[in-house]
Amino acid sequence: MxxxxxxxxxxxxxxxxxxxxxxxxxxxxxxxxxxxxxxxxxxxxxxxxxxxxxxxxxxxxxxxxxxxxxxxxxxxxxxxxxxxxxxxxxxxxxxxxxxxxxxFLSGVSVSHPTPAQARAAGQAMARMHRALADFEPARENTMGVDHWRPLFERCGKSLNDIVPGLYDDLGFALDDTVSAWSADGLDSCVIHADLFPDNVLMLGDRVTGVIDFYFACTDLRIYDLAVALTAWSFDATGHRFDKAVADALTTGYEGQFPLNGHERSQLLTCAVGSCIRFTLSRAWDWLNTPADAMVTRKDPLAFWRRAKVYDPALARLTTCA
Amino acid sequence: MxxxxxxxxxxxxxxxxxxxxxxxxxxxxxxxxxxxxxxxxxxxxxxxxxxxxxxxxxxxxxxxxxxxxxxxxxxxxxxxxxxxxxxxxxxxxxxxxxxxxxxFLSGVSVSHPTPAQARAAGQAMARMHRALADFEPARENTMGVDHWRPLFERCGKSLNDIVPGLYDDLGFALDDTVSAWSADGLDSCVIHADLFPDNVLMLGDRVTGVIDFYFACTDLRIYDLAVALTAWSFDATGHRFDKAVADALTTGYEGQFPLNGHERSQLLTCAVGSCIRFTLSRAWDWLNTPADAMVTRKDPLAFWRRAKVYDPALARLTTCA
Known part of the structure; x- marks a missing residue:
């Protein structure tokens, strides 16, 4: 920035x-x-x-x-x-x-997406996934599921400096999510992997640009959708879930490129996974950025709180408040 | 920034x-x-x-x-x-x-002005001074000659943390310049007071914009010219004076709005004064910005070195190297 x-x-x-x-x-x-x-x-x-x-x-x-x-x-x-x-x-x-x-593409990134804007973003993502069916190059997702545990261990007990107990609680959610994770029978393609509202340019309810592809990689298409759900459907603190926005994003996507039943059943695991991924990367940056540096450190707990909304079982964890 | x-x-x-x-x-x-x-x-x-x-x-x-x-x-x-x-x-x-x-104004700020560009900047400044003859509002120059000693004293002996001896040497130059300074018989008007190349937009050799008037104030018009000479006619370190650029800036100015003999004779004092002004403001920022802050601290000595070029008497001072 x-x-x-x-x-x-x-x-x-x-x-x-x-x-x-x-x-x-x-x-x-x-x-x-x-x-x-x-x-x-x-x-x-x-x-x-x-x-x-x-x-x-x-x-x-x-x-x-x-x-x-x-x-x-x-x-x-x-x-x-x-x-x-x-x-x-x-x-x-x-x-x-x-x-x-x-x-250069026109358009602005919205800060408080409406359902109509989320629907358009879901449609744009689905059309991109379709258009990538015949794209052959591949790139490993260096922030994908196999990389979460190593990053978690690199953060280590310092996670408890962010909030006491985070190391144990995040470790529990990580075990749970990784064991539930399976790519079997799920479509993969090159995905954006970071489709936050920041990275979508809009005029009114129309998508005029999708930008910042520097995390693009080969992974599950439902993981791309899960990242977008996590990014678009909550307020900035991660406390408040906007079901209308989440539904619009998903139906927008499915209107262009339907998910099968197995994909739908795995979407929640991917959504919790996306919370873990952003909690970990933000935690790493938090722990490695001096508090007085003149860059804004992004709150890692904003994504940890989202995990609880997705999975009420996590709400029992004390750090997930 | x-x-x-x-x-x-x-x-x-x-x-x-x-x-x-x-x-x-x-x-x-x-x-x-x-x-x-x-x-x-x-x-x-x-x-x-x-x-x-x-x-x-x-x-x-x-x-x-x-x-x-x-x-x-x-x-x-x-x-x-x-x-x-x-x-x-x-x-x-x-x-x-x-x-x-x-x-919005088109144009780019040049980093290495040519004589033709400096001439155009001098002409633009002179035309502004002429156009301000009937501008009545006034604003004190809060970075003007009367404010240098208080700022010098606020910096105090910490100046020696920038380079040993700077407090005494800068104090000497300050005494010398303030005692030579006189506004008698010199034109005043509202001046830009910060006309660095950054603040002039150009297309080729043509000035398309003068921007960033937030230091504008009532002061001597030759002081405005002196600031521009100091800003345009040296390399970034302040070691190397470009006489062709300085001459072009001055003749550009005088072609639109001549100086009288008394103004010409006082220009050198104003030029040394402008070096003191920017040395002091940069020194203050230097001493009050943590070294590890993620903003670039500008070298205060880049303007102190310029003073020596203007006034060979200052070259005897050890810190003016």
Whole structure:
């Protein structure tokens, strides 16, 4: 959420001469994305997002992400592909960082989604999953179910510094969820894996863009839906569940790409799993970010509280309040 | 250089209904300005900058700044005035902060100005000074010559933590400059007082915008020119003076609004004064920002080194290296 690498007007003007995009008119560093530096760039022809990839996105993964965006864009999905330069190249280097010039999409990210907006997001996700049926590249979900226990152990007893008892309680939920988890008979494809409202651009109730694919990976399509349910259907603290939003998201999805009975029965396990995944990643960041650093630490318990709503059995745990 | 106050799409959409500017299409938090939160906002009609004023800009000063921008814009100067709402009001409140919707200007801030660009900046400054001859409101320069000694004393002996000996050496230069300073026979007007290359938008060698007037105040016009000379004519470390850029800036200014002989003779004192002013404000920020805070502390010595270039007498001081 910051600009880590400063690009000068002179360097950017020179960089743009590789492309057939006109001349630089304006650029502003924007506070967006995970740990990349982003600029909104205007030329005499159009507008673009310039992304410089900082350490969190592995340069080796960029060809996968760019192929994914190209595949989706070619099939009419509202995603922002990279702009090729005059030689067809999409991945460049600028100021010592891998860099892509990316299509600009209109729309805003809503903070308090309505059911109609959630339905549109569910539909957009289902259409993407359909469009990816013939996408061959794969990428491991490095934040997937097999990675939760190692991350949990790396956090260790320090979890109790967030709230006393969290290590035991989260360990219990983790055991429970991992043993209930099975991919048998469930569709996999490349999924977004981080479809929070932040990553969906909308105009009114219409999806105009799906962005920030840097967690995209091969996993269960119901896990993608579960992440979105967890992200869209609660207030920011994770206390209050909005059933109308959750229902709209699911029916929106199923209207475009129905789930089978087995998938429906496994959706709850995936939903609790998504709570564990975000609790763990936020807990790790929380424990490894100095309290006085000028970045906002996101509350890990906001996702732990969601788990209780999904699974009343977890409500008995004292830390899940 | 960050977004301190997060504005939701819902709040912004509602805010824009006060204005006759169309509907929200896109907005991005931008990393710009001193200590304000800024968004680049696109509507169905046009683009704007939305500024939310954080603590550093006093709300009481906003009517002065907005009157200044209106005055300059009405006289054809390339400045970004605030957009009035349907009732004519320019200064609003949003998310608990004073807020203005401001005209968007094209152009980029250059990092390595050429003489032609410096000439254009000097011309733009002179035209602004001319256009302000009939602007009546006044505002004290709270970073002006009378404020340097109190700020120096507040920094105190801690200055020696930046470089040993800085307290004595800077005190000497301060005495020298303040005693040589005289406003007698020198033109005053409202000046920008912070016309760094950052605050000038250009397309090629043409000035398309002068921005960030939040230090604007009533002071000597040669002091405004002196600040610009100090900001434009050195490399970032303050070691290397670019005479061609300095000459172009001055001749650009004088071509539009000549200085008299007395003003020319006092320009050097003002230039050293501007070095002291920025050394002091940067030193204060340096001494009051934790070293591990995630904001970039600007090197105070970059301006102290410039003083030596202006006044070879200061080169004898050991800290001025």
């Amino acid at each position: 910051a600009v880590y690498t400063q690009v000068s007007a002179e360097d950017l003007g020179e960089f743009l001469t590789r492309f057939d995009v006109g001349e630089l008119v304006s650029f502003k560093g924007i506070a967006e994305g995970v740990e990349n530096s982003n600029y909104l760039v205007e030329t005499t022809q159009s507008r673009f997002i310039l992304t410089l990839y900082e350490k969190r996105v592995a340069a080796d993964d960029l060809p996968f992400f760019m192929a994914l965006l190209d595949h989706l864009a070619e099939r009419g999905q509202p995603v922002p592909p990279a702009i090729p330069d005059r030689t067809g190249r999409e991945i460049h280097e600028l100021c010592g960082r891998p860099a892509c010039l990316i299509k | 960050a977004v301190y106050t997060q504005v939701s799409a819902e709040d912004l959409g509602e805010f824009l209904t006060r204005f006759d500017v169309g509907e929200l299409v896109s907005f991005k938090g931008i990393a710009e300005g001193v200590e304000n939160s800024n968004y680049l906002v696109e509507t169905t009609q046009s683009r704007f900058i939305l500024t939310l004023y954080e603590k550093r800009v006093a709300a009481d000063d906003l009517p002065f700044f907005m009157a200044l921008l209106d005055h300059l814009a009405e006289r054809g100067q390339p400045v970004p005035p605030a957009i009035p709402d349907r009732t004519g009001r320019e200064i609003h409140e949003l998310c608990g902060r004073p807020a203005c919707l401001i005209k």
